[in-house]
Amino acid sequence: MTFTSAALLSSSGLLLGILLVYEFGWRLGGSLKTDGATSGLLDGAIYALLGLLIAFTFSGAASRFDHRRELVIEEANTIGTTYLRLDLLPTDAQPALRTLFRQYLDARLDIYQKLPDWDASQIALRRSKSLQNQIWPMTVKACHDSGSVPTTTLLLTTLNEMFDIATLRNTVALEMHPPIVIFIMLFSLALISAGLAGFYDASEERRNWVHVVAFAVITAGTVYVILDVEYPRMGLIQVDSVDRVLIELRNSME
Secondary structure, rough: OHHHHHHHHHHHHHHHHHHHHHHHHHHHHHOOOOOOOOOOHHHHHHHHHHHEEEEEEHHHHHHHHHHHHHHHHHHHHHHHHHHHHHHHOOHHHHHHHHHHHHHHHHOOOOOOOOOOOOHHHHHHHHHHHHHHHHHHHHHHHHHHHHOOOOHHHHHHHHHHHHHHHHHHHHHHHHOOOOOOHHHHHHHHHHHHHHHHHHHHHOOOOOOHHHHHHHHHHHHHHHHHHHHHHHHHHOOOOOOOOHHHHHHHHHHOOO
């Protein structure tokens, strides 16, 4: 099952669950003959808490989404700068390093473009780490052979930054997500809100379907967007457009 299918299934399940729980609350309220006197107070508190949790998860997802795009541009700039500084090395050491740099950038692109194929992405990730282990000692040796302190300082500093940003991107993009309990709380609170709304609406002669269906659709749709933004490259929302800076950099290396 793809991530998009799983996210749509989860959101659809939440929508259906809200409608069912509302109906259950309405029937329960009818059997207990509630008068709905506390409806405004309780509904206000519950819906406020639900709104706060939605705002919290959406804000966090959007913030991480923007940060991921910034890291792509930052990595492209760092790789490009380091690649240009290879000109400072002895001429005979440059071709092999330039070839490794091109292979490294190809691997970095594959890590994210292979998603949602997790296995293929991990293969590319391991290849990029292997290339790092080749690039570093070769660059250190070339800097040593050059005998130039400024060359060593300039090149190794940006090379270290290049590897650090790669690690940061791997962590932010692939591992940094909110705990699953946050999503469990979000789903649970939405269902509880629907149940209480149905319970206190039981004092009315007819169900307020327009109200509850609108609430169900909006809540389920918002949850889907949160999931999609939280896991870009996996669903409909993508950050692939930002990869063009890396692709353009790769083309310039030819």
